[in-house]
Amino acid sequence: MKIYTKTGDKGQTSLIGARADKDDLRIETYGTIDEANSFIGKAVTELEEEKFSDILRDLEAIQHELFDCGGDLAVVTKVRNYKLTEEPITILEARIDELMEEGPALERFILPGGTPAAATLHIARTVARRAERQMVSLMKQHDDVPVIVQKYLNRLSDYLFAAARVVNARSGVSDIEYIRGAKVFHTDKESK
Amino acid sequence: MKIYTKTGDKGQTSLIGARADKDDLRIETYGTIDEANSFIGKAVTELEEEKFSDILRDLEAIQHELFDCGGDLAVVTKVRNYKLTEEPITILEARIDELMEEGPALERFILPGGTPAAATLHIARTVARRAERQMVSLMKQHDDVPVIVQKYLNRLSDYLFAAARVVNARSGVSDIEYIRGAKVFHTDKESK
Amino acid sequence: MKIYTKTGDKGQTSLIGARADKDDLRIETYGTIDEANSFIGKAVTELEEEKFSDILRDLEAIQHELFDCGGDLAVVTKVRNYKLTEEPITILEARIDELMEEGPALERFILPGGTPAAATLHIARTVARRAERQMVSLMKQHDDVPVIVQKYLNRLSDYLFAAARVVNARSGVSDIEYIRGAKVFHTDKESK
């Protein structure tokens, strides 16, 4: 099987249901989702099964969900059967709550880093946020895109933050607080 | 020698033959090529010489070729002696065929990841694709850019995919298939 | 504490002093600064304390300074107390000079890579340059942004280059020169 089909050598490529320029914002967005997915795949290689089985389970589910996101963005047919539902978002929220509970108290920004896996999770966090920003642009450009993908990406970056903190905590590594910052994180009651 | 010349502190910089704004699409594109190159440099550090000497040889050649690409994009003089030729593309194609032959059969999307080196190759793949998208934009903006660079980047991302699969296979690690996906990869005859 | 506030699920988010679309160039720019910061956090995990205590000290200072940059870009109130000053730039320059002095002579481009930490520093270098390019765009869009951030990012990428070279040199790893390149680096006298 030849994976290179040469059909994209003129700058156009295929969606599901049409062709588009490779620099189309839709393709840009799922390209970045693919990039975020790849960093998550990297983090997986840096986490030991024994200590982080819960997070590894989360990350594998997320990798599949990111394919759901990418696939949903690629469909431009009239009838569309979107794959991403609210359910994985609800699950992410429950997991964020659990992980924030487990991690140390948080008041100030922390420097991204610590253990190798946590550092990679922070990178994945920033790439997921880049994908989210492109998704927001895409939603302005088209009103028939699955907006739930933005919500998913928004929650995903918070999950990755929470996971990075727990990875460091379980590894006995303390996050370093940003020194010239104020108390930026607020509890439910205070936050507006 | 001072490498910081301070000449770029006002937002302009030099091409070969002119000055340009730092956010010029041309500079954006070779900046991303530099980023892809750096991830390939990272993958090189994760591959053992004995098991992966062929892939290491490929990657070093690719690193030089990416400098050819970047340099060709930086030239805006009247007379131009482009460095990138069709030859490295033909070589990449031959190597993709060999690696796809060696790797396990492929029908469905696979989660990016597996071994550390394969995970990094998947990251490099997505960054090469980002560079390709910018190159496509650049080709729309200017009709005097070396379009062969886009073809090279297109093939490069397929090479990196094939190499990631072989790295995992030789390491005895199975790629995980995307569960909610159909059979998306097609053999020559089926594909259109 | 809930870190996900759901307030950004419609594509808008908060600056310090206003709300903005998530794809606003200001947010894009500090998002990329956050990404560069995360790669620096990764490099930190790859450097041994004994051999690289000076560089580790630099990198931790830089991580805080990148938060200063991001915070300064987020402020849109009338009265602004910017955090980033010229001082860290002067310090970076002194450190670049020291590291370039220590590293081997440099005439030609080198392939990004070598040791794992140097490879990551090269990646961070290219991401810092991406942030710089966005900062240049932002400066065109608004004339009330702290332009010193661009200067800082410009110097930062040169610092990361110098540091990558020294990391390889101290590790006994030679950088590979780009073969089809000319002598591109020039001493003070020659350079224009």
Ligand code: B12
């Ligand atoms: C394009 C470019 C890049 C590209 C590389 C492009 C690519 N190939 O992918 C990228 C973006 C990767 C890059 C990165 C960097 N770059 Co740069 N880059 C340039 C640029 C614009 C052109 C260099 C080039 O390829 N020239 C083409 C060569 C072949 O042309 P040439 O040197 O003029 O040579 C021609 C003739 O002069 C003649 N010739 C050359 N030498 C000789 C010798 C003899 C004896 C003879 C007869 C003729 C001859 O033949 C050549 C063929 O045409 C120069 C600025 C400039 N305009 O020169 C900066 C420049 C070389 N870069 C610079 C810097 C600092 C960097 C970075 C360190 C920045 C960073 N922090 O990341 C990195 C280093 C990367 C690395 N891995 O080594 C500085 C170096 C400063 C200094 N003190 O010398 C320069 C000078 C820019 C500046 N600030 O003024 N760069």
Ligand code: B12
């Ligand atoms: C979207 C897409 C991507 C996205 C993935 C989207 C996501 N989910 O996130 C991204 C950007 C990640 C991607 C990456 C790649 N892709 Co892609 N991708 C596509 C694309 C456009 C759609 C694939 C898809 O999801 N289809 C949806 C499926 C479910 O639809 P379907 O296959 O048509 O199936 C429907 C029906 O046909 C039916 N059906 C399907 N199978 C069957 C079977 C039976 C028995 C029945 C009854 C019905 C049935 O049911 C399905 C439901 O609607 C295709 C091109 C195309 N238009 O098909 C390329 C394509 C599959 N990709 C291709 C390639 C090469 C790649 C990459 C290797 C590129 C690279 N170098 O990075 C990577 C591999 C990634 C990986 N990890 O495996 C090639 C494969 C070439 C080949 N020889 O087959 C294709 C064909 C594009 C091309 N060049 O022509 N890709």
Ligand code: B12
């Ligand atoms: C800018 C910003 C960022 C930037 C950081 C900027 C930088 N420095 O580079 C970036 C993009 C990196 C970022 C990332 C994140 N952020 Co943020 N960020 C903000 C934002 C907009 C401003 C924070 C800030 O720097 N404020 C400046 C400080 C100094 O101002 P201040 O807190 O108002 O304090 C001033 C006064 O109030 C006073 N003051 C402050 N404290 C006190 C105390 C006393 C006793 C007194 C008298 C006065 C006083 O003095 C200060 C000086 O002016 C806030 C939202 C907001 N508008 O506050 C969110 C915010 C703090 N972030 C938030 C989140 C969730 C995150 C991330 C986890 C997102 C993610 N998933 O990646 C990460 C965490 C990063 C990390 N490593 O820790 C949430 C926190 C939610 C919560 N439950 O509290 C907020 C509140 C946004 C929201 N959703 O509403 N963020």
Ligand SMILES: C[C@H]1O[C@@H](n2cnc3c(N)ncnc32)[C@H](O)[C@@H]1O
């Ligand atoms: C924590 C802070 O990060 C900013 N913010 C919110 N969403 C994103 C995103 N996708 N990318 C970058 N920055 C973002 C907002 O300013 C928020 O208040």
Ligand SMILES: C[C@H]1O[C@@H](n2cnc3c(N)ncnc32)[C@H](O)[C@@H]1O
């Ligand atoms: C495999 C699928 O990936 C998409 N595609 C093709 N080229 C690129 C690129 N440079 N970046 C992101 N996505 C791309 C197309 O939709 C193709 O069908």
Ligand SMILES: C[C@H]1O[C@@H](n2cnc3c(N)ncnc32)[C@H](O)[C@@H]1O
């Ligand atoms: C070394 C060369 O890199 C280019 N250059 C300068 N600043 C940037 C940046 N932020 N991103 C990418 N390329 C840049 C210029 O062409 C310079 O001459």
Ligand SMILES: [Mg+2]
């Ligand atoms: Mg958010």
Ligand SMILES: [Mg+2]
């Ligand atoms: Mg392609």
Ligand SMILES: [Mg+2]
């Ligand atoms: Mg510079």
